[in-house]
Amino acid sequence: MLELKNLDSGYDFLQVLWGVSFEVESGEFIALIGPNGAGKSTTLRTIAGLIKPMGGDIIFNGKSIKNTPPHLISRMGISYVSEALNLFTDMSVEENLMLGAYAVKERETQLETLDYIFELFPRLEERKDQLAGTMSGGERKMLAIARGMMSNPKLMLVDEPSLGLQPNLTYDVFEALLKLRKQGVTILLVEQNVNATLDITDRAYILEQGKIVMSGPSQEMKANEHVRNAYLGI
């Protein structure tokens, strides 16, 4: 479904990614892990169209999207839940969600999806008229993920959802992702919490200093010595 070919990317004068290549098949749940500053967020942002690649290509369902602007990428079915969340803080939960479905044509579909989201996230339904900016960190993350789901995406890019969250909320977030996965949504997850991530994902790629250094099935990665030393603190 998604393929990165020798992707070079970065900011202005600072190149962060060097020849990154990997694949995500339809229906997979893939993890992208690595140390801080490795370029994981940069990878997602480049796929989402917020950063223009310096070299290489990004192929989505057979089509190159390296020059596609972010709003069109979103409309193509790629939903990016950023680390910064990018919520509309002066609008209510419901308004945020409805905006998540901005590109969806039929109002009925929008409302159906909204109902479904509220089922999945009852906490959000409770607070549906509350301003997004006044919610707690965990609730905002939920909202960001929920908003990303409102467009019925084919591929979701989720950037460090557990960052700064208490463990029980992290659990909720991962549960939500698994629910998504059951629905058939393909997910590319960037995470710091390597242990939990490797438990729920199918495969993992390790990104260090802008290059893919390792990849394989998650359970294998969990048993791998380098991974255990560097990321699992064992």
Place this chain on the structure above:
Amino acid sequence: MNSTATYDENQTVWQRIVSFLNRLGFSPLGFGLLILVAVMPNFYPFSQEYIIRWLIMGAFLAAQSVAFDFTAGYINIVNFGFAALLGLGAYTSGILANTTPFLLFAPGLNPWLTIWIGALMAGLVGFILGILTLRLRGIFAAVMAWFVGIALMGLVNNLTELTRGPLGMNPVKFLDTPNNLPYFYIILAMMVLIYVTLKLVVGSNIGLAFKAIGQNPDAARASGINPTKYLVFNFTLSAFFAGLLGGFYAHFFGSLTPSTLMHTSKTVEVLAIAYIGGRGSLWGGITIAFPFVFFIEFLRSNLSSLPGLHLVIYGVLMVLIMIYYPAGFSGFYFWATEKVKTLFKKSK
């Protein structure tokens, strides 16, 4: 042996001259052009009265753009009330030099004196303006200056006993002569004075402080630079010179009205020159002002059926430069001279 020694000596003398000129803000080319412009009006066809008048207007606009760029190009604040400060200086000087009974009082002081009082007055208002904009940055500072300018113009309009308001007043002229040439030398001297003074300030530590504050006020403060005194100093000095130029205007043209002198659109004209010339260069505006005035006056006198065409061209040029070549003429000049230098090096 002897010939080498003499050769070195000449080099040194020339280099000494060049570095002296550089300190004053002149490249050899620039200084040469200045001399040329100063001498030109003594010879035909430049000695015709209307050409000298154009030269005067060119120098006047050039001087304004230098004072304006001192604020806009260095501490990064657009003084949108600049024209009003100029008008303040003009009116102050005009009123104090006044001998007619039409105004509230007629002190009849010497215009050569009153222009400096006008400059001080404008400097004082500039000082206040600097303080007012201390906490504001960027657009807010520009808006504050703008509002102050509007208020000043409105005040001048309304204090009719002092200024005759929209009817305008007619200050006495500097000299009795109908010739324009002496006035040209006055304004040229003023222009050089303003340019050299500001260039010296900018070349000193004060100038470094200006740039630091202009780029990043917080970082400047952290480095121990107190933005307050530099900001206020900059405004005051710029306003002082604006007032001085206003004094010149008053006693050269001999006719003042608030709306032709102090309106925001007049600030925009100066702003356009400063930007097209290249912000932060000080000399860019001078280089642009003269050909500009000539071009525009030429258009105005030859295409009188199209009034205001020159202003439209002004505006379009400014917009184009801002979008496509924000470095302005001075930026272009540096780029071009660099290109020439590298070509030169390559051919060696």
Place this chain on the structure above:
Amino acid sequence: MATKTSERPKISVDLITRMKDNLPVVLVSIFSIILFILIGIKGGPPQIFNIIVTGGMWALLATGLALVFGVMNIPHFAHGESFMVGAYVAYFVFTPLNQFFLSTGSKLLIYSGPFIAIIAAGLVGSVLGIIIEKLVFAPLRHRTKEGWIMNAFLLTVGLSFILTNGTNLVLGPNFRGIPRYFDVKPVEIMGAFIAVDRIVAAGIAIVTIGILWFFLRRTKTGRAIRAVSQDETGAQLVGIDLDFIQTLTFSLATAMAAISGASLLFMFQAYPTVGVTPLYFSWYVVMLVGLGNIAGAIVGGFIVALLQSGTQLFIGLSWQSVVPTIVMILVLILAPSGIFGSEVKGIQEQ
């Protein structure tokens, strides 16, 4: 290149958005009420109605300005020229049309003339807005990273210069005006005779603002506009086309200003610099209430109109250009983010 989220003033359709403290609002409210009462006593219903008409005009203009600030992050200096364009369009549409309708003698046609002219002005305004946005702002947006606000501001300054002088060039400096839109007797309201033209103008302002309000609050596109002003990146991520929204916003703002200029043709007339005063006063409103605050702009329009009226009644007509300005200078000193505005951090930087 998207500007940083924290830099732009967000549009708010709520009156008070995360205020720092209530004091400015309370002070201004008390002052306004006192002023209102004083004006009512000295000037009576005619003055009150004056304030309604003027207030509606400033509210309409300031709302457009607030939109441009909040969505496009542009301090729009050429807003008055949109007003001017509206006035001219109304003049050139109404004058011949009115002649023709008068000749037919049909009351229906005659009374619809002004509305046709005003709507035409709105349409021309919206098209002009689209052209300007695509021609001038879009290229700048794609080229600038640093100092967007000041650059955009100066660009609008240049634009204003071009429009004013261009109009002077093409149409001449003469005033084009009409004595009145509706040839009917003034209506009596509370003992004062008010011209129908002014009632219609006030009504148009109120209706237009109402439509805008509804549009922003309840429609998908309106919500998208608010979204762009709150988080540009977030808006892109949900599939909103930024270029489209920017063009739409600017088009709306220009159209509203044009409608204002058109509806007031009988009062202001049409000439190249007619937009100067509307520009100043719409800026006063926006500075008073806080950049990007739409609800505030509506209220602020009336407050500024109060101030104008008070100056006129108690100090003198010609001081109308000085006293409000001085008040605004005080506001800038004491409450630069505006009385209703929230802390707008980034605007303080270049």
